Amino acid sequence: MSPLESAKALTAALAAMPAARRDALLGGEPRRAAPWVAAAAHLGLPAAQLRLGRMLLEGEGVSCEPAQAYVWFRRAADAGEPEAQNMLGRCLENGWGASVDLAAAAEWYRKAAEAGSEWALYNLGHLLLDGLGVARDAAAAFDCYRRAALLGHVRAMNLVGRCYDQGWGVARDAAQARRWYRRSAEGGYFRGQYNLASALAADGMVGEARRWFEAALAGAPPASRALMAEAARC
Numbered sequence: 001m002s003p004l005e006s007a008k009a010l011t012a013a014l015a016a017m018p019a020a021r022r023d024a025l026l027g028g029e030p031r032r033a034a035p036w037v038a039a040a041a042h043l044g045l046p047a048a049q050l051r052l053g054r055m056l057l058e059g060e061g062v063s064c065e066p067a068q069a070y071v072w073f074r075r076a077a078d079a080g081e082p083e084a085q086n087m088l089g090r091c092l093e094n095g096w097g098a099s100v101d102l103a104a105a106a107e108w109y110r111k112a113a114e115a116g117s118e119w120a121l122y123n124l125g126h127l128l129l130d131g132l133g134v135a136r137d138a139a140a141a142f143d144c145y146r147r148a149a150l151l152g153h154v155r156a157m158n159l160v161g162r163c164y165d166q167g168w169g170v171a172r173d174a175a176q177a178r179r180w181y182r183r184s185a186e187g188g189y190f191r192g193q194y195n196l197a198s199a200l201a202a203d204g205m206v207g208e209a210r211r212w213f214e215a216a217l218a219g220a221p222p223a224s225r226a227l228m229a230e231a232a233r234c
Contacts, residue, residue, distance in 0.1 A: 026045075026048055026051065030062075033061065037055065046075075046076040046079040047076075049073075049084065050072070050073070050083055052069075053070070053072035054069070055069075057087075057091075057096060065097075066091070069097050070088070070096065070097030073087045074088055077111075082120065085109075085111045085115070085117070086108070086112040086123065089104075089107075089112065089124075090105070090123065092105035093105040101133075102127065102133025103133040106132075106134045108120075109124035110124060113147075118153040119153070121148035121156065122144070122145065124144050125141045126141070129141035129168065138163075138168045139169040141163075142160070142169030145160045146160050149180065154189040154192060155184070155192075157181075157183045158195060161177045161179075161184060161192065164176040174199075180192075185215070188219065190215075193212045193216035193219065194212075194213065194216035196212050197209045197210070
């Protein structure tokens with residue numbers, strides 16, 4: 001059977017397959033799932049197009065092809081898939097498979113955020129805070145971070161804390177900053193743990209600060225771990 005005939009056979013099998021069986025196949029280990037995901041993507045399933053885009057972007061189960069990842073994210077995004085819209089924004093923000101276009105990235109983040117994507121809210125917050133592709137608007141950035149945090153996004157919780165700590169788009173409030181750092185820390189995010197540890201140390205709560213600092217070091221990637229350890233020695 002030729003590759004084209006195989007692809008057509010997989011597509012036909014997926015079209016006739018019960019949804020539960022199809023979902024199990026599409027959600028499997030990347031290398032084994034790749035042919036089924038590709039077939040489902042060509043069949044027009046936005047969730048499969050999103051997964052295929054992610055696989056192509058990371059080289060998981062398939063060769064790493066950012067330009068093709070962008071194509072599949074765009075198809076799913078045009079079909080209204082919020083996480084594909086967010087990923088399209090990421091591609092346009094970072095130049096993954098496409099030229100950098102921060103204004104277009106912001107627009108895709110907005111579409112995804114309006115559909116309830118917590119990651120899109122978080123990513124749009126960054127552009128608004130720094131004035132990248134959009135007018136700088138710290139208050140709008142804070143609103144994005146807060147909305148994402150209320151959806152359970154632990155990284156956004158940390159940034160809500162930072163906004164309260166630094167007065168970015170909201171009045172400074174040390175108590176609120178610590179509250180949000182703690183929520184992020186308890187959610188397992190190393191930056192939230194580090195910021196909570198720093199706040200607790202400043203309040204003289206050395207024992208608890210040490211525990212959170214150790215948790216932050218254990219969960220941080222190597223580069224961040226080295227920076228945090230250096231900062232702690234200062």
